[in-house]
Amino acid sequence: MQDFFDLTLGGISAGAVYAALGLALVIIYRATRVVNFAQPALALISTYLAYSVTKATGSYWLGFAVAIVAGTVLGVATERLLIRPLRHRSELSAIIVTLGLLMVLQAVAGMIWSNEPLAFPYAFDFRGRFSANDLFVVLVVLAIAALVLVVFKYTPLGLRMRAAAFAPEVARTLGVRVGLMLTVGWGLAAGVGSLAGLLATPPFLFPNVLDGVFVYALTAAVVGGLDNPLGTIAGGFVLGLGLSYVSGYLGPELVTIAALAILVVVLTVRPSGLFGRAKVRRV
Amino acid sequence: MTVRTSLPETRVKAPERKRALPPLLVHLLAALGAFAVIVVLTLVTDEFTNLRIATIGYYLIAVAGLTLLTGLTGQVSLGHGAFMFIGAYTVALLVRRVPSFPLWADLLLASAAGGLAGLLAGAAAARLRGPYLAGATLALAVGLPALTRRFPDFLGGSNGLNFTVHSRPSGVVGVIPELRWQTWIVWLSVLLALVLVVNIVRGRLGRDFRAVRDDEVAASLSGIAVGRTKILAFLVSAVCGGLAGGLQAFLLGTAAPGSFTPALSLSLLAAVVLGGLGSLWGALWGAVALVYFQAWSEDLADVLHFNTDVANNLPLAVYGVILIVVVLAFPRGIQGGFQWLRARLKSSRRAEGER
Numbered sequence A: 001m002q003d004f005f006d007l008t009l010g011g012i013s014a015g016a017v018y019a020a021l022g023l024a025l026v027i028i029y030r031a032t033r034v035v036n037f038a039q040p041a042l043a044l045i046s047t048y049l050a051y052s053v054t055k056a057t058g059s060y061w062l063g064f065a066v067a068i069v070a071g072t073v074l075g076v077a078t079e080r081l082l083i084r085p086l087r088h089r090s091e092l093s094a095i096i097v098t099l100g101l102l103m104v105l106q107a108v109a110g111m112i113w114s115n116e117p118l119a120f121p122y123a124f125d126f127r128g129r130f131s132a133n134d135l136f137v138v139l140v141v142l143a144i145a146a147l148v149l150v151v152f153k154y155t156p157l158g159l160r161m162r163a164a165a166f167a168p169e170v171a172r173t174l175g176v177r178v179g180l181m182l183t184v185g186w187g188l189a190a191g192v193g194s195l196a197g198l199l200a201t202p203p204f205l206f207p208n209v210l211d212g213v214f215v216y217a218l219t220a221a222v223v224g225g226l227d228n229p230l231g232t233i234a235g236g237f238v239l240g241l242g243l244s245y246v247s248g249y250l251g252p253e254l255v256t257i258a259a260l261a262i263l264v265v266v267l268t269v270r271p272s273g274l275f276g277r278a279k280v281r282r283v
Numbered sequence B: 001m002t003v004r005t006s007l008p009e010t011r012v013k014a015p016e017r018k019r020a021l022p023p024l025l026v027h028l029l030a031a032l033g034a035f036a037v038i039v040v041l042t043l044v045t046d047e048f049t050n051l052r053i054a055t056i057g058y059y060l061i062a063v064a065g066l067t068l069l070t071g072l073t074g075q076v077s078l079g080h081g082a083f084m085f086i087g088a089y090t091v092a093l094l095v096r097r098v099p100s101f102p103l104w105a106d107l108l109l110a111s112a113a114g115g116l117a118g119l120l121a122g123a124a125a126a127r128l129r130g131p132y133l134a135g136a137t138l139a140l141a142v143g144l145p146a147l148t149r150r151f152p153d154f155l156g157g158s159n160g161l162n163f164t165v166h167s168r169p170s171g172v173v174g175v176i177p178e179l180r181w182q183t184w185i186v187w188l189s190v191l192l193a194l195v196l197v198v199n200i201v202r203g204r205l206g207r208d209f210r211a212v213r214d215d216e217v218a219a220s221l222s223g224i225a226v227g228r229t230k231i232l233a234f235l236v237s238a239v240c241g242g243l244a245g246g247l248q249a250f251l252l253g254t255a256a257p258g259s260f261t262p263a264l265s266l267s268l269l270a271a272v273v274l275g276g277l278g279s280l281w282g283a284l285w286g287a288v289a290l291v292y293f294q295a296w297s298e299d300l301a302d303v304l305h306f307n308t309d310v311a312n313n314l315p316l317a318v319y320g321v322i323l324i325v326v327v328l329a330f331p332r333g334i335q336g337g338f339q340w341l342r343a344r345l346k347s348s349r350r351a352e353g354e355r
Helices: A002-032 A039-057 A060-086 A091-113 A132-154 A156-166 A168-173 A178-200 A211-224 A229-249 A252-269 B016-020 B023-044 B047-072 B080-097 B103-125 B130-150 B178-202 B204-214 B216-221 B226-252 B262-275 B280-303 B308-329 B333-354
Strands: none
Touching: A002 A039, A002 A132, A002 A156, A002 A178, A002 A211, A002 A229, A039 A060, A039 A091, A039 A178, A039 A211, A060 A091, A060 A178, A060 B308, A091 B130, A091 B262, A091 B308, A132 A156, A132 A178, A132 A229, A156 A168, A156 A178, A168 A178, A178 A211, A211 A229, A211 A252, A211 B130, A229 A252, A252 B103, A252 B130, B023 B047, B023 B178, B047 B080, B047 B178, B047 B204, B047 B226, B047 B262, B047 B280, B080 B103, B080 B130, B080 B226, B080 B262, B103 B130, B103 B178, B103 B226, B130 B262, B178 B204, B178 B226, B178 B280, B204 B216, B204 B226, B216 B226, B262 B280, B262 B308, B262 B333, B280 B308, B280 B333
């Protein structure tokens, strides 16, 4: 019983991170119908920058801020330079280009900071059951998720972004700068993604550190419905709990396979995810 | 003046009079010719180049399988390294536990094991599209090698399984070096598999694949069972992956999880895209590029005295840049470039003839 309690708490804080990174994927998917496979690499570069800034200045929070800003800038640059030229091309093209970016950025990180693991600090004390750091992770993610939802739902900017995503032609005739909205979406998403990277990385930072987290985040987003932010956040927490139990009772090596099994089972039962809307495809 | 159709004529390389032969025979003859070329190539090059030629061989069949899946059927797989992983461990386990099995049986079983995994993945994939499928196969690539650590006694943990195969018949020991013989076996298996793949691609099933890729709704309206076709594509593709992994294990004498990282799966995709999506010739250029980019970037790092951090990561960076540049600027890849050149040559020759 004690085990179960510990695994539940661990699952909640891990799930918060999956939810945050999943949210980053969903924001981009809603805006441009692209799954950003480069997301872990954008977050990785920002986290490395945080590492360098923290090392140079001694301030964790300065590094934290730099990482968020850097992530946002990287997201904006990615949309402008790589994604926009592909907007009339097939789905496959965007997937391949973001994968290419993933490989380049991971390689660049390895070149600059080496492939060896570097010690990366937690924000707060991480010792004990549901530590101060765990609490911080869950609260930050919930706050960010609430903020994103409020921006989307209740601000003029959010309205424009939704319009640009769902009816770009109509939005354009009504004076919405559709291109700008897509760029804003990518920047916002990559900023959230960098935050997730900062929370997911400790204790060690190395070029592949976010691969696993990304797979879980993508699973969470798909399980929750790729165009549904609220579903993704729920999916992240559910997945965090489920994988925590798998890890505790069956062995940590099986976690990724378990995520795959969950993904396949959910999509077999509900092809658009648990909370996604069924899409009617035009013939 | 003769009337020319704008469609390219049949792409079989055999001369005109052989048209009457059944395609399977033509492809077998072509494979025999290719094998002769490989034998000559390995005889005139040193051992080091032999190893590279053999490496191109098993990459070729893996990339060809992925081409069939991604280029022809339009399904993305970021997990082809996982099928290679399965093939490699099948060979390693069989050689260690059932030494009485002949090598060809090991390789066949490796392909079958890959195919079985592909069938399972395909059954799930038939319901998934685009990014969903990419995510699921990525999970496969990340998750499967971790199994070796779950079952360290059976699968050898992080160090993997080492073994020795004595593939040379006693008659050629001392006449033909081990590595050269292995290179021949690799290429013979690869070419035989390629004959089957080419036959599938050029046949009815290949047309079904392309129909599904271009428009699923139209395909199903024309009586093609879309789900079954997608599963078949996954099956064939995974058989190729399993064989590639089995051949790699046979060649290197080891199967270790470190060789089957997600980066391997992504480089296979890079090779497909670089060679030219949807062209089996492209698979050859892609496989050659995989081996030689690795080699060149090592040489380059050596010449320019890069430190190890830069040198180790250079191939990955190169593959990534290739993916981006090719998709943005040359979406038809190397084979597309060749086709363009050939069309240019043809039209300029025709212009001269008309003058």
